[in-house]
Amino acid sequence: MDGKARMAAEEAIRALSREDAPGARTAISEAYDIDHSLGGLADLVHLACSEIETTDRVSTATWNALADAVAHDDLLAVIEGSRSS
Numbered sequence: 001m002d003g004k005a006r007m008a009a010e011e012a013i014r015a016l017s018r019e020d021a022p023g024a025r026t027a028i029s030e031a032y033d034i035d036h037s038l039g040g041l042a043d044l045v046h047l048a049c050s051e052i053e054t055t056d057r058v059s060t061a062t063w064n065a066l067a068d069a070v071a072h073d074d075l076l077a078v079i080e081g082s083r084s085s
């Protein structure tokens with residue numbers, strides 16, 4: 001994965017933990033523009049953003065799906081650290 005795409009994806013995940021849906025959408029869009037293999041992760045980030053907008057939080061099931069969707073160990077570490085924030 002391209003380093004810039006990874007950094008943008010990490011920022012999207014961190015934005016979710018801050019309940020910053022607009023920031024997460026912007027960051028994941030940037031990541032996807034660089035690396036289209038992140039489509040599945042992008043879909044889940046958008047789902048999480050919808051949850052934030054309706055319930056003010058990301059559900060445990062969505063965090064689990066995000067963790068399942070990443071193949072990159074660095075991204076998994078960011079997800080695991082962010083879900084518990």
